[in-house]
Amino acid sequence: MILDFLAERKSISHTDCAVQMYFSILLSDIQSLLLAVMAYDCYVAICNPLLYMVTMSKQRCRQLVAGACVVGLVDAMIQTCLTFQLSFCRSNVINHYFCDVPQLMALSCSDYSLIEIALFALACFITISSFMTILLSYVCIFSTILQIHSAEGRHKPFSTCACHLTAVVISYGTALFIYLRPISPYSTEIDKIASVFYMLVIPMLNPLIYSLRNREVKVALRKTRNKLLTTVRSVGQWKWENSIPSPWQ
Known part of the structure; x- marks a missing residue:
């Protein structure tokens, strides 16, 4: 990416384009599937806490992560x-920031209707299955939380899944914005902006989102907030004191 920013001629070879597409599809699939796995983990932790260590053993966690990686590898290979x-x-100019399936199909001069249906079916299978797993898990989670009468008892389950729910909302919110908005003459430019947000900004935010449960990170954020508030108050007090005219003037 840095090389492309600095280069005067922004070009990519046929092989590099295929590799770029493969890894972008692979990592997107793994991210969606891991969000579903984490939703199931939250469901087991909140709805069946006594069986959590048995249900989500280390071996089961390895199997789920390995399954997400295998499905992503297969899907990325088939789509590429x-x-x-x-x-x-046709033109060899890709109207996008990276090699993506729709942009390359727009440059093809062959009949790709069957391939388009196959690719759409694969994408829908992974996306819908992940989303339905997340949705059903949180329906069960919220129904369990609502049965808890004490406020303190509700707070702990919410704090357990708050980080994951934030990541899900940001990730799927961007995807829904891309695919469910009405088509307009500026859709290509909007797709570029949304793709940058989805491919770069969200993965950069994920470490911060998931580290908010860390006690040391919370303490550091509180200290930073208190320092900022102290600085703002001292600056405001200094301005207010200097704005009062002296009785000797």
Whole structure:
């Protein structure tokens, strides 16, 4: 990315484009599937806490993570191979920041209707299955939390899944904005902005979101907030004192 920013001629080879597409699809799939796995983990921790160590053992966690990686590897390989089976005889200018399936299909001069259906079915299978797992998990979680009468008892389950729920809302909120908004003449430019947010900003925010449960991070954030408030108050007090005219003037 830094090389592309600095280069005067922004070009990419055929092989590099395929590799870039493969890894972007792979990491997107793994992210969606891991969000579903984490939702199931929250469900077990809140709805079946006594069986948590048995249900979510280390071996089960390894199996779930490995399954997410295998599904992502297979899906990325299928989508990349199907896309690069097309013949490209139109413009070689990709109207995007990186090699993505819709932008490359727009440059193809062959019939890609069947390939488009297959790619759409694969994407829907992974996205919808992940989203439904998250949705059903949180329906069970919220129904369990609402049965708790004490406020303190409700606070702990909410704090357990708050970070994950924040990541889910940001991730799927961006995806829904991309795919459910009405088509307009500026859709390509909006897709570029949304793709940068989805591919770069959200992964950069994830470490911060998940570290908010860390006690040391919370203490550091409180100290930073208190310092900022003290600085603002001292500056405001200094301005207020200097704005009062002296009786000797």
